[in-house]
Amino acid sequence: MAQQQQAIHKFVLGSKELEGKTAEFLYDRGWYSITDIVGEERNMVYKSRNAQEAYMKWNVYIGRKKERPVPEERRRNENDRGSRGEGGNSNEARDYRNREHRESRESREYREENGEYRDNRRRHRDNNYKNR
Numbered sequence: 001m002a003q004q005q006q007a008i009h010k011f012v013l014g015s016k017e018l019e020g021k022t023a024e025f026l027y028d029r030g031w032y033s034i035t036d037i038v039g040e041e042r043n044m045v046y047k048s049r050n051a052q053e054a055y056m057k058w059n060v061y062i063g064r065k066k067e068r069p070v071p072e073e074r075r076r077n078e079n080d081r082g083s084r085g086e087g088g089n090s091n092e093a094r095d096y097r098n099r100e101h102r103e104s105r106e107s108r109e110y111r112e113e114n115g116e117y118r119d120n121r122r123r124h125r126d127n128n129y130k131n132r
Contacts (some may be wrong), residue, residue, distance in 0.1 A: 016062045025058045034061055 013032075014025035020036040025047075032054030034046040045061065048054045059065040 012057060014062075018062065023062060024056075034058055 010026065010028045012024055016023050020038070024037060026033050026035060026037045028040070030049055032048050032051055033044055034057060035055070036043045036045055044053065046057050048057075056065070062068045064125055
């Protein structure tokens with residue numbers, strides 16, 4: 001009978017020496033992990049099935065990039081900022097995309113310039129909306 005070889009499931013994706021220890025970024029059967037190695041001792045720092053998240057953590061851990069807030073944390077921070085009144089309304093950016101706000105702004109620009117360019121641009125835009 002033919003003897004089958006065992007498949008290799010573990011891969012070292014990255015390795016870096018930091019402050020007297022070695023950090024390894026590993027993939028093992030669907031799991032991504034960051035491990036500290038000091039002498040013979042191995043200490044797992046992080047473990048995840050999400051490759052993108054694990055790679056971001058690895059870059060932060062080895063100092064290649066700064067840590068960014070996770071989208072949920074970012075959203076929570078934006079809501080906190082809006083409720084405290086710092087920097088005005090948290091929906092301020094959305095107002096600029098609002099058609100009513102845009103039209104009032106354009107009519108104001110038209111009056112300020114007292115020219116037909118803005119009026120033609122607005123008419124052209126409205127005709128494009130009708131054709132969609």
